[in-house]
Amino acid sequence: MNALHHCISQYYPISLPAWEALSKALTRVEVPKSSFLVKEGTVCNKLYFLEQGCLRGYYNLDGKEVTYWFGFEHNFITSFYSFISRKPGIENIQVLEDSTLWGISAEVLHQLFDQHHDLERLVRIINEQYYIRLEERLMAMQFKTARERYEQLLESSPHILQRIPLGQIASYLGISQETLSRIRSQV
Amino acid sequence: MNALHHCISQYYPISLPAWEALSKALTRVEVPKSSFLVKEGTVCNKLYFLEQGCLRGYYNLDGKEVTYWFGFEHNFITSFYSFISRKPGIENIQVLEDSTLWGISAEVLHQLFDQHHDLERLVRIINEQYYIRLEERLMAMQFKTARERYEQLLESSPHILQRIPLGQIASYLGISQETLSRIRSQV
DNA sequence: GTTTTCTTTTGACAATTGTCAAAAAAGGAA
């Protein structure tokens, strides 16, 4: 739980009462490798903080698994579309390494928002930071070659390459596994 | 201003005092075609609501203008990275048609957040909706062909094609103008 | 240690998309 508190304070330092209310509302979740935190076609009702481990979000398109994010230690995790819209999503969240998370339901979170303005501010700020990251990823996808995207990933997240199979990384970069393999051998 | 109120209420109905405070804080901005609302290298200090007109966000990469969003009536407009981080951005916001906007500075908005919790909630919710849109766009960019992205754009925003030069649309879709021209001639 | 399974690499070829250059078309200004 300390990791969460530390992570939060880097975004926005909430008041003690807000932190106490939040920490009471959190549930510890442990999930084994290869299991699923969220399955497509269901409503994802929870927001998670990943304390330890590694996950990925993917969906099925034309019979292929399409990975569009990875989550590592100290990331916030949810099936965003589903969590926000309260509708079933197409996303699967799969556990890539045995993981420990802290979860809170949408209902409880919204109750806390009513009681603690600063908690809602925190979430607003976190959302904004995640938006900026997404924006950067979109730009890379829109205007950089496969090789450039790979090199950018190497720089920003070298740890991904040690922990994730190549096929999933290729999918995340929007290229085929074969192309990524060839790019790697030419660097 | 009515358009803004109506737009807001579709996201989250704020209280009357919050609306009054917000509407007092807004400045009307009129900008002529071809002018710039934001220039790269500067801090974008304002969040805008576009009442009438049309804008685009782009940046320069290797001597080329790279368009990554268009704004139309009833969209919220800002150079997001710069507005959030308070740092100079690389983005230019250019006016494509004579436009009318309502603007508010980051400072004033944050003051209003302190005074009106529901205003901050509104912005949180709007951010979340814009996040979802961005997510959809990233997915399209990552896993669809140029033709599919074009057809998707045709469906979701046919008005873009009437109002925006082809070269800018091609850039937005992440393809060359020649390719888009060829795709169009084959549909 | 051996087998089985999963992951990565390689080859051959096809499809997609980009680049450069020029022509055609459309839109505005005088």
Next chain:
DNA sequence: TTCCTTTTTTGACAATTGTCAAAAGAAAAC
């Protein structure tokens, strides 16, 4: 209208990336 500028289309060719199939390598199970 006529001229000028901007936008769009077309052609030829090159570069990038994808697909399919098979081989090689690594990891996990027995």
